Amino acid sequence: MSQPVIITAAITGAIPRKKDNPAVPITPQEQIESTHEAYEAGASLVHIHARDEDESPSSNPELFAAVQEGVRKHCPGMIIQFSTGGRGRDQSARGAMLGLNPDMASLATGSVNFPNGIYENPADFVEGLAGTMQRNGIKPEIEVFDLAMLYSALGLVKRGLVAAPLHVQFVLGIKNALPARREVFDFLRSELSTLMPEATWVAAGIGRHQWEVNQWCLETGGHCRTGLEDNLMFEPGRLASSNAELVKRIVDVCERYDRHPASVGEARALLGLPSAP
Numbered sequence: 001m002s003q004p005v006i007i008t009a010a011i012t013g014a015i016p017r018k019k020d021n022p023a024v025p026i027t028p029q030e031q032i033e034s035t036h037e038a039y040e041a042g043a044s045l046v047h048i049h050a051r052d053e054d055e056s057p058s059s060n061p062e063l064f065a066a067v068q069e070g071v072r073k074h075c076p077g078m079i080i081q082f083s084t085g086g087r088g089r090d091q092s093a094r095g096a097m098l099g100l101n102p103d104m105a106s107l108a109t110g111s112v113n114f115p116n117g118i119y120e121n122p123a124d125f126v127e128g129l130a131g132t133m134q135r136n137g138i139k140p141e142i143e144v145f146d147l148a149m150l151y152s153a154l155g156l157v158k159r160g161l162v163a164a165p166l167h168v169q170f171v172l173g174i175k176n177a178l179p180a181r182r183e184v185f186d187f188l189r190s191e192l193s194t195l196m197p198e199a200t201w202v203a204a205g206i207g208r209h210q211w212e213v214n215q216w217c218l219e220t221g222g223h224c225r226t227g228l229e230d231n232l233m234f235e236p237g238r239l240a241s242s243n244a245e246l247v248k249r250i251v252d253v254c255e256r257y258d259r260h261p262a263s264v265g266e267a268r269a270l271l272g273l274p275s276a277p
């Protein structure tokens with residue numbers, strides 16, 4: 001029996017704009033449609049950032065609610081994950097949408113230098129966000145942008161602020177943070193499997209590293225993340241036409257690695273999430 005792979009579609013992100021690739025979905029309607037295409041192509045988890053009409057990142061719970069409602073309606077069972085990322089966003093606003101009780105939310109467990117500034121996640125802020133997720137029954141996806149964040153996440157489990165087993169995402173290829181080097185990838189997953197063997201994990205390759213990292217994950221038993229948030233190109237010189245096209249590229253090679261795209265039921269079971277609301 002082949003092993004299931006949870007394919008995450010990171011549909012929008014905080015940075016790419018329509019002028020960079022017209023397929024980046026901005027309005028709730030565009031986000032719902034793009035998610036539905038990705039779901040049909042084989043994605044079982046959607047990672048969502050809301051955007052205002054001028055395309056700037058937004059913490060407005062109404063926008064998140066609209067997307068969540070549409071995804072629940074059109075993509076039954078799909079796992080909904082809200083970003084609490086905050087490049088340029090007020091810290092207090094970053095958890096504003098957690099009251100909507102998505103299945104999951106992202107939780108970066110430390111600060112890191114991004115190309116355009118510091119992604120600030122001081123310890124007390126991380127603990128506060130983790131506590132809010134816990135109270136709302138939201139499973140965090142731990143975002144590891146730098147090595148120490150892995151150990152900080154394990155510390156949160158020890159202190160009872162995050163439930164085990166963790167679901168961790170390794171982010172590779174952001175300038176000033178972890179490079180998309182195979183040695184780094186192998187070290188990260190081996191540390192996690194030593195320290196928390198029951199944890200699940202995914203890796204994201206940014207920009208031109210996306211496809212390469214997808215294949216590393218398929219090969220080594222990890223889950224996969226793709227989407228226009230991380231990468232606008234299908235191949236050098238050709239923009240991706242949709243989030244679904246990037247999802248389909250993973251689906252098409254699964255068999256070669258003895259994997260299959262997880263159904264939403266399989267994905268929920270793997271992550272310890274209740275069956276669809």
Ligand code: ZN
Pocket residue numbers: 010013014047049083085229
């Ligand atoms: Zn994101």
